[in-house]
Amino acid sequence: MNSPDTVHVAVLGSAGAQGSAIADALDAAGVPTRRISRTGNGSGTAAADLRDTGALTAALSGIDVAVLTLPLDFSSEAAHFARNVADAAAASGVQRIVFNTNTRIPDEITDAPGFETRRAARITLETGAVPVTIIEPAVYLDNLLAPGVLTHSRDGSVLRYPIPEGLPVSWLAASDLGRAVAAACLNGRGGEVVRPGRAPLTPEELAGAIEGAIGTSVRFEALDPALFEQGLAAVAGPNAAAGVASIYRWLTANPGSTVMAAPAEQPAWMPQPATASAWAADFLKPVASKG
Template identity: 30%
Template sequence: MTYIVHGATGAQGSPVLSSLAARGASPIAAVRTPDTLPAGTASVAVDLSDADALTGIYRGAKGVFIHLPMGAPADTKAQAAAIATAVTTARPDRVVISTSGQIIDQPGSPLQAPDNSPLMTLIREVTAAGVSTAVVAPRLYLENLLLPVIAGPAREEGVLRYPLPETFPVSWSSHLDVAATVAHLLTDPTITGNVAVGHLPALTGPDLASAFTSHLGRDVHFEAITPDAFGELITPLFGPAAAPVIALYQALNTQDGNVIAEANSAQKLLGLSPRPITQWLSELGV
């Protein structure tokens, strides 16, 4: 029995592929261009909008890891519909969906993903299919701090600039933390529903700066900047894709924090805690 891993060449899927392999599972990378994978990697070419092809890939699978790629809303909507149709028809033993940081467990919050969004539609339709399903719900990714416009000044100037208030608490997590949770949930289907991933207690800007100080061996302090100032930094890197990122931080700045609930946390449900920031920095060789 095999595990299908979507986006296995990307930041989320690649560590899931590695985590499953480390558990002795048989992961198959489901990617658009398999020839970009390392030699010997089991893979299959996929078109996320082709429900018939996805059905063939999912049929007989022990588990499927899904996350919707960033793209035009119409494309993402079509992909969500095709994936849901394929899951409903093929009925793999297990499905694990990552929210990729979208908030799906705070109804009534202005940060909550709309009910008609592709992600919420996907979760709702896959769950309604009666297939064993878990949803992995991280908040902000630590990898955001590795953007050259963030990590560079931290290393060279001793200033960690980020578009959140200094005392704003966040349940940060890394892609490695998310992958560990996904691999656990794929291979142990006893937990269903939402599983939140992130640090508890939540971390503030000075907490992050302290970890950078320890890792870099030089004083690093946190400096809050506005979402618009952040936009000026990332637009040359992201192009038009910077707009929704800026909008996210504008919305976050209207809130008191971005913190997961302990009741449905990976710590509580699975006994899995995120890596300390210093360990994460060391593992990546930053």
């Protein structure tokens, strides 16, 4: 195990929700951390566009481990970004790359850009000169905080999410992704693929876990991925929404898939993530009784 204060880590994409959670976890662990974003906005944040290999090389100078989280770009640019990072890491002497793929990636080739652009980026990094640790999260509990996902009425609460009934998912909080990636920076190995998460829950089991936190009954309804895409497009734009929705379309069309379920065994260094019940107790407000 490496001592936290002797490993210098750069977090590419630190301005995003996942990247900032990773950088925060590294800071909390006492790891010297350099935040890097496209614009460099924020105190102590370096600027480097993923399209600019020269800027990336300069930003990674003196870094031992580079963490990459791609933006919500589901075009062929994802692999191009990965190539630039691989080349810059090699040129600047980075010893290892930790790639957060944003999602699990099925073994089989799919028609979903949300999966396939991440597969292409992963292959690009793995064929580079710098060893790579792959982190594949499943679905974020934080997504349940989006408007319209958990709604309340006199008849109880409804959890609406674009996955099929019975699908096993190792739900993970963004903060726990951060802790998993921070641990991988210190303890992971090149060629290792890690899929963090607790024992999977079906949507119906997740609804049950939420019930105790909010104090009312919760039932699950599978949301049409097309409706999910419409709502996300208003916030993230149509291209990003289409890419994310493609993952949920594939899952809906493959309800027997176990790709989102974590393996039974995790590396010894992997931090234990919060349970869905504990997360709900921290982030969801109890529902007032209605007389």
